[in-house]
Amino acid sequence: MRDFLPADKARRERVLAVIRERYRAHGFDEIETPVVEEYARLHAGIGGDNEKLAYNVLKRGLDADAIRAAAEAPADLTDLGLRYDLTVPLARFYASNRGQLPTVFRSIQMAPVWRAERPQKGRYRQFVQCDIDVIGDASARAEAELVIATLDTVDALGLEGGTIRINDRRALDFMLDSFGFDPSERPGVLITIDKLDKIGPEGVAAELRERGATASAVDAFEAFLRRPMTMEYNPYGERQIRKVLPDGAPDDVVAHLVGIGEAVLAARGASSPIGDVPLVFDPFLVRGMGYYTGTIFELAHPSVDYSLGGGGRYDGMIGRFLGQEVPAVGFSIGFERIVDLVEGLEDADARSVVLVHDRDVPVPELIAHKAALVGAGARVRLEQRTKNLKALLERSAADGYTEFATVAPGDAELEFKALD
Numbered sequence: 001m002r003d004f005l006p007a008d009k010a011r012r013e014r015v016l017a018v019i020r021e022r023y024r025a026h027g028f029d030e031i032e033t034p035v036v037e038e039y040a041r042l043h044a045g046i047g048g049d050n051e052k053l054a055y056n057v058l059k060r061g062l063d064a065d066a067i068r069a070a071a072e073a074p075a076d077l078t079d080l081g082l083r084y085d086l087t088v089p090l091a092r093f094y095a096s097n098r099g100q101l102p103t104v105f106r107s108i109q110m111a112p113v114w115r116a117e118r119p120q121k122g123r124y125r126q127f128v129q130c131d132i133d134v135i136g137d138a139s140a141r142a143e144a145e146l147v148i149a150t151l152d153t154v155d156a157l158g159l160e161g162g163t164i165r166i167n168d169r170r171a172l173d174f175m176l177d178s179f180g181f182d183p184s185e186r187p188g189v190l191i192t193i194d195k196l197d198k199i200g201p202e203g204v205a206a207e208l209r210e211r212g213a214t215a216s217a218v219d220a221f222e223a224f225l226r227r228p229m230t231m232e233y234n235p236y237g238e239r240q241i242r243k244v245l246p247d248g249a250p251d252d253v254v255a256h257l258v259g260i261g262e263a264v265l266a267a268r269g270a271s272s273p274i275g276d277v278p279l280v281f282d283p284f285l286v287r288g289m290g291y292y293t294g295t296i297f298e299l300a301h302p303s304v305d306y307s308l309g310g311g312g313r314y315d316g317m318i319g320r321f322l323g324q325e326v327p328a329v330g331f332s333i334g335f336e337r338i339v340d341l342v343e344g345l346e347d348a349d350a351r352s353v354v355l356v357h358d359r360d361v362p363v364p365e366l367i368a369h370k371a372a373l374v375g376a377g378a379r380v381r382l383e384q385r386t387k388n389l390k391a392l393l394e395r396s397a398a399d400g401y402t403e404f405a406t407v408a409p410g411d412a413e414l415e416f417k418a419l420d
Contacts, residue, residue: 026149033089053115095321133330144263167285180217194286351378357407
């Protein structure tokens with residue numbers, strides 16, 4: 001959990017402003033939810049390993065006897081917790097406010113979340129998520145809107161060249177079934193498959209055997225990974241998807257994925273089916289959240305070797321709160337990772353001015369100068385002259401100010417100079 005100095009905070013807010021503006025341009029509306037949710041909701045078995053990282057809030061008014069009595073059941077000590085993502089709160093929000101929302105609801109959430117992580121570069125215990133979600137639309141249009149808005153936002157931040165890796169949990173289930181893995185093995189098998197990029201086919205096969213997975217299924221999976229593949233280029237579409245899946249992939253799943261690509265292609269203005277669609281089908285993309293039921297995706301950029309965001313379809317979650325199934329899909333930009341990559345995003349303020357005044361300038365004169373500039377749309381800071389004027393001006397420039405003027409008693413007109 002970090003403090004941010006003024007320049008860092010201003011930079012973060014500029015990036016957030018661009019993200020918010022692009023999301024809104026694509027028809028999404030911003031909401032706000034509380035930072036705490038009920039303990040039972042945060043620990044409902046749908047948040048994957050993040051549930052283990054949740055910060056829980058001790059019940060109010062517990063005495064020593066109550067704490068001792070709950071020693072064998074720590075969950076009895078808490079009734080609330082800090083949110084570890086924005087999707088669980090959104091599901092609760094929609095279930096509570098459905099009657100006041102449109103049939104297809106497109107939401108924006110940009111807010112901090114908390115996880116008891118081991119801090120390291122790019123991983124913090126408090127961090128900001130920037131989520132967009134579409135609730136109430138089961139068609140490929142929902143995923144397409146999310147993908148298009150996300151790519152547009154990344155481009156607006158000066159990070160052109162981003163791509164979306166995409167898969168479908170139903171395609172993963174089909175693969176594991178076709179290899180012969182028992183359904184009870186699936187969670188552990190997916191955890192291992194998710195390491196394919198890091199440990200390779202041999203490492204994945206070895207770890208699956210160590211886990212005690214069905215031997216014949218591991219053999220079939222290893223043979224699939226080692227099968228001969230032709231090297232011809234196939235753009236995102238049905239041919240590419242079917243080529244990297246076992247024979248007999250479900251037609252409805254393939255059609256859904258193809259439909260997303262066609263919509264993205266249309267939005268990007270490509271003139272033919274072999275246009276440059278920034279989508280890559282990855283049959284081994286897993287994503288760890290337990291609530292995903294269909295399409296899953298991750299945002300990649302050639303400047304880094306880690307994902308900059310991700311999401312997926314979670315059609316089963318809202319039904320837990322509402323009592324009836326509601327389709328839903330979301331995409332989250334990893335703000336803490338994105339903000340470190342963005343360069344050259346200037347403050348939109350018309351002017352940013354420092355008034356360096358002598359000690360004896362009357363306060364009414366100073367405030368009048370400042371009020372006139374503020375009234376004309378400038379951002380203004382008052383600074384009393386110091387012996388080391390250069391250091392004062394350098395600090396002001398580091399804080400984002402671009403001009404300064406000196407003020408002496410009785411000055412009617414001020415002369416402004418650029419802060420270099």
